[in-house]
Amino acid sequence: MNGKDMRGKSAIVGMGMAGVGEAPGFSAMELLGQAALKAVKDAGLKLQDIDGVFAATSSHAFPTLSVIEYLGLKPRFFEGTNVGGSSFEMHLLQATLALEAGLCDAALVCYGSNQRTAGGRLVSMSEPQWHETPYKPRHPITAYALAASRHMAEYGTKREDLADVALAARAWANLNPEAFARGPLTKDEVMSARMISDPLSKSDCCLVTDGAAACVLVRADRAKHLPGKPVYFMGASGAAHHRSIVAMPNLTTTAAADSGPRAFEAAGVTQKDIDVVMVYDAFTINTILFLEDLGFCPKGEGGRFVQDGRIAPGGELAVNTNGGGLSCVHPGMYGLFLIAEAVAQIRGQAGDRQIENCNIALCHGNGGTLSSQCTAILGSETVL
Amino acid sequence: MTEAKISKLGPQAAYEAYLAAGRFMIQKAASTGEYVFWPRVTTPTGATDLEWVEAKGTGTIYAITVNRARSGSWNVALVELDEGVRMMSTLPDVETAQIGTRVKARIEQTEDGSRVVFDLAGEEGA
Numbered sequence A: 001m002n003g004k005d006m007r008g009k010s011a012i013v014g015m016g017m018a019g020v021g022e023a024p025g026f027s028a029m030e031l032l033g034q035a036a037l038k039a040v041k042d043a044g045l046k047l048q049d050i051d052g053v054f055a056a057t058s059s060h061a062f063p064t065l066s067v068i069e070y071l072g073l074k075p076r077f078f079e080g081t082n083v084g085g086s087s088f089e090m091h092l093l094q095a096t097l098a099l100e101a102g103l104c105d106a107a108l109v110c111y112g113s114n115q116r117t118a119g120g121r122l123v124s125m126s127e128p129q130w131h132e133t134p135y136k137p138r139h140p141i142t143a144y145a146l147a148a149s150r151h152m153a154e155y156g157t158k159r160e161d162l163a164d165v166a167l168a169a170r171a172w173a174n175l176n177p178e179a180f181a182r183g184p185l186t187k188d189e190v191m192s193a194r195m196i197s198d199p200l201s202k203s204d205c206c207l208v209t210d211g212a213a214a215c216v217l218v219r220a221d222r223a224k225h226l227p228g229k230p231v232y233f234m235g236a237s238g239a240a241h242h243r244s245i246v247a248m249p250n251l252t253t254t255a256a257a258d259s260g261p262r263a264f265e266a267a268g269v270t271q272k273d274i275d276v277v278m279v280y281d282a283f284t285i286n287t288i289l290f291l292e293d294l295g296f297c298p299k300g301e302g303g304r305f306v307q308d309g310r311i312a313p314g315g316e317l318a319v320n321t322n323g324g325g326l327s328c329v330h331p332g333m334y335g336l337f338l339i340a341e342a343v344a345q346i347r348g349q350a351g352d353r354q355i356e357n358c359n360i361a362l363c364h365g366n367g368g369t370l371s372s373q374c375t376a377i378l379g380s381e382t383v384l
Numbered sequence B: 001m002t003e004a005k006i007s008k009l010g011p012q013a014a015y016e017a018y019l020a021a022g023r024f025m026i027q028k029a030a031s032t033g034e035y036v037f038w039p040r041v042t043t044p045t046g047a048t049d050l051e052w053v054e055a056k057g058t059g060t061i062y063a064i065t066v067n068r069a070r071s072g073s074w075n076v077a078l079v080e081l082d083e084g085v086r087m088m089s090t091l092p093d094v095e096t097a098q099i100g101t102r103v104k105a106r107i108e109q110t111e112d113g114s115r116v117v118f119d120l121a122g123e124e125g126a
Helices: A028-042 A063-071 A087-100 A141-155 A159-173 A187-191 A256-267 A284-293 A335-347 B011-020
Strands: A010-021 A052-055 A077-079 A107-113 A195-197 A210-219 A231-240 A276-279 A360-367 A372-379 B025-029 B050-054 B058-069 B072-081 B086-089 B102-110 B113-120
Touching: A010 A028, A010 A087, A010 A107, A010 A335, A028 A063, A028 A107, A028 A210, A052 A063, A052 A087, A063 A077, A077 A087, A087 A107, A087 A210, A087 A231, A087 A335, A087 A360, A087 A372, A107 A335, A141 A195, A141 A284, A141 B058, A141 B072, A159 A187, A159 A284, A210 A335, A231 A256, A231 A335, A256 A284, A256 A360, A256 A372, A276 A284, A276 A335, A284 A360, A335 A360, A335 A372, B011 B025, B011 B050, B011 B113, B086 B113
Parallel strands: A052 A077, A052 A107, A276 A360
Antiparallel strands: A010 A210, A010 A231, A107 A210, A195 B058, A231 A372, A360 A372, B025 B050, B058 B072, B058 B102, B072 B086, B102 B113
16 A cells, blocks of 8 residues: 555545634633534534544643543544644544544544633743753744745845745735734835844744634545535645754755655646645745745745745735635644635635635645644545 | 763763863764764664764854844854754854854853853954
8 A cells, every 4th residue: 555545535524613813712622622513514424423533732732632522522543643733734644544444434633722812822832952942942933034044045035035925925814704814914014024033023923823623534435425525635745854943954945845745646646736735834934945845846946936926816826825824823733724725725615715626735734843744635526 | 070970871961961061072973973963872874882072163054043032132053063963052242143154162151051152263263
């Protein structure tokens, strides 16, 4: 069995979100529970049908166990891989394997956070790295700033290019009524934002919001008989080479350069087949790095690639059409929201930001400090 | 702490004990010649015959950022040591420096213990 054997074997049949933006008065698990209930209902199933659970959060030591208890589930298979914000792209692969192996029949992938209303800052269980602590890096922005500094030095990427990423995200968010940060944003405003870790300013950072998301997967043969339009799993792969930024082999090439080609091969598609590209934009530099590493532009050209609105609404390549972590939602671990937008686009439910004839979407999750890279490709029935 | 005592410690504690004694030591595998930083029990190729050697203390800035806060700013750099390994550090005496700049290590005592920091190599006219 190899990655190609998983192509089209499972499908997302239900998707739900809750508390996107601000949800005062709700705990992380309450939001997660709401999202899970929506996803199960959307799938046309009952909560008791869920017999596979895949969860990750930043506020539970054992998120999968907490979810099982909270929702009253008795799963036959459960999994709690935590590779930061990329966990959920990995969960899609694991859920597909478990479904295909008959270890479960209905898999719930879920996440929830109330970090905005609880404290207003990124909640992370990431432990300090002893060899970094004496130098007081800010977690996680210092790591991303270091990568940005290196990309600028090697390839001539400019702060203006980073600004173009932020502006594109805002332009998409302005088409998404659920996005948290909406409204006009000018390049001058972005360029004059308060510097936090050179060369990254406040405008280069993702939002701090609340939010929960969940999806339900079943085997493809069963998906056809459920009410919603199935969004098929086409292929996925993960790659990880380091934990702390000091150990990243090359700060301008992420492990997405490995996970991406493997995911494309498993899915049997190439870059030109992708209708919507969803990449984890914790910081503006991420979008540039991932567009390069996933092969949408040559290495080093990412800064120039995003200029002149190329990834904004109406541009050549539709990237982060929900508004991204930068302008839509970022509750700490954003990976499942990439999947939510891919599902909305492939189902044709994306409203004003809908990409015409969207059949294939790529979701690229990032975890840690550019550490874990997980790429998942989803598609409609017509491309199977 | 004596050399004999340090040799019984795990890699992290040994590194920190050497620093406390004013020595910047890194690991090198006798069999493969690979240098390792940060300290651990194996090289990436699996060599475990790691010995402590004095770091040359010279290197090049690989990446650098300045963290800014109301209370002040401080730079954080990744320095590529001439032995070929990378470490996180800082250049306390300058606001920032260009990537590619040559730097030289020294051990600095702080409230939290000893740490390796770097100065611009040119400053000493070396």
